[in-house]
Amino acid sequence: xxDPAAGVSTDEDLQRAAELIEAVRRIREQVARAIxxxxxxxxxxxxxxxxxxxxxxQGVPGLAKTLMVRSLADxxxxxxxxxxxxxxxxPADITGTDLIQESPQTGHRDLVFExxxxxxxxxxxxxxxxxxxxxxxxxxxxxxxxxxxVGGTTYRLAEPFFVLATQNPIxxxxxxxxxxxxxxxFLFQVLVEYPSRDEESExxxxxxxxTIETPEPVVSSEQIIAFQSTVRRVPLADHVxxxxxxxxxxxxxxxxxxLPWVDELVDWxxxxxxxxxxxxxxxxxxxxxxxxxxxxxxxRRLAAAVLRHRIVPTFRxxxxxxxxxxLVARAMEGLPEPVVRPL
Numbered sequence: 001x002x003d004p005a006a007g008v009s010t011d012e013d014l015q016r017a018a019e020l021i022e023a024v025r026r027i028r029e030q031v032a033r034a035i036x037x038x039x040x041x042x043x044x045x046x047x048x049x050x051x052x053x054x055x056x057x058q059g060v061p062g063l064a065k066t067l068m069v070r071s072l073a074d075x076x077x078x079x080x081x082x083x084x085x086x087x088x089x090x091p092a093d094i095t096g097t098d099l100i101q102e103s104p105q106t107g108h109r110d111l112v113f114e115x116x117x118x119x120x121x122x123x124x125x126x127x128x129x130x131x132x133x134x135x136x137x138x139x140x141x142x143x144x145x146x147x148x149x150v151g152g153t154t155y156r157l158a159e160p161f162f163v164l165a166t167q168n169p170i171x172x173x174x175x176x177x178x179x180x181x182x183x184x185x186f187l188f189q190v191l192v193e194y195p196s197r198d199e200e201s202e203x204x205x206x207x208x209x210x211t212i213e214t215p216e217p218v219v220s221s222e223q224i225i226a227f228q229s230t231v232r233r234v235p236l237a238d239h240v241x242x243x244x245x246x247x248x249x250x251x252x253x254x255x256x257x258x259l260p261w262v263d264e265l266v267d268w269x270x271x272x273x274x275x276x277x278x279x280x281x282x283x284x285x286x287x288x289x290x291x292x293x294x295x296x297x298x299x300r301r302l303a304a305a306v307l308r309h310r311i312v313p314t315f316r317x318x319x320x321x322x323x324x325x326x327l328v329a330r331a332m333e334g335l336p337e338p339v340v341r342p343l
Contacts, residue, residue, distance in 0.1 A: 021290065033071075049072075069124045076219055080123075125164070126165075230287070252270070
């Protein structure tokens with residue numbers, strides 16, 4: 001996988017890809033000890049981690065979103081912190097602050113930085129839309145640069161670092177919608193659905209018995225970082241890249257979209273980061289499928305999760321009940337697949 005143009009794979013790359021597949025199998029096995037079902041959600045979270053991205057989880061209360069994230073952290077042997085976002089939460093409550101401490105020996109006073117809960121490897125930002133934009137913005141630098149700046153000093157965060165944030169789609173009173181700039185930092189918006197009847201039956205059995213299983217660590221931080229590097233080495237064929245560009249650009253109003261309905265139904269479309277993150281996610285998905293190249297079905301399968309939080313429908317679209325997922329599906333139906341040119 002060292003030559004993107006030719007798609008050449010070295011023995012070391014292939015071995016690393018095989019190790020990645022086996023590691024993910026063990027991770028899913030451990031998470032399944034605590035979580036019943038939600039296979040698609042868990043798969044998307046793992047893909048995001050391998051692509052070095054962050055996730056926005058949306059679902060009603062009681063669907064085990066917090067337990068799911070904690071179980072992933074346990075299975076990956078990552079440090080974990082949870083922050084409950086509330087209207088009175090301040091940026092310093094997340095990043096940390098400088099405190100004046102007096103030395104008992106000399107009596108001299110110094111500023112000492114007290115680290116906040118963001119200094120972890122997997123951060124759960126619970127109900128992120130319940131805190132004002134000023135506090136939400138405290139996550140921006142950490143999500144993009146994996147660093148925090150306080151009092152003019154920059155502190156690096158431990159690698160790997162992931163932010164998994166949750167939103168409640170029902171209770172909107174007293175909430176603060178995430179700004180577009182912050183939503184764009186999330187690779188996926190993952191929809192957490194209700195379990196099936198059989199799954200809910202198993203949940204009752206598990207949670208009301210005397211035995212509760214917990215995940216055990218099966219990979220290390222160093223392995224995850226190596227897997228992230230392997231994902232980036234997966235080659236991308238030109239026709240797949242052109243399809244990504246066509247899809248992302250077609251959903252931008254007033255940008256010469258070939259789809260005539262876009263100007264009427266889309267108020268704001270996805271930016272360039274959408275294409276970048278879609279490609280990285282598709283590379284991770286391809287490896288998990290046992291392939292060392294990305295296909296257009298990889299792109300189509302992940303398109304809604306990558307794009308739904310980056311599209312703002314017009315008032316007309318909202319009044320007609322058209323969702324961002326509908327717009328993405330309609331765009332994929334209206335775009336022809338690019339022709340593969342023979343080498």
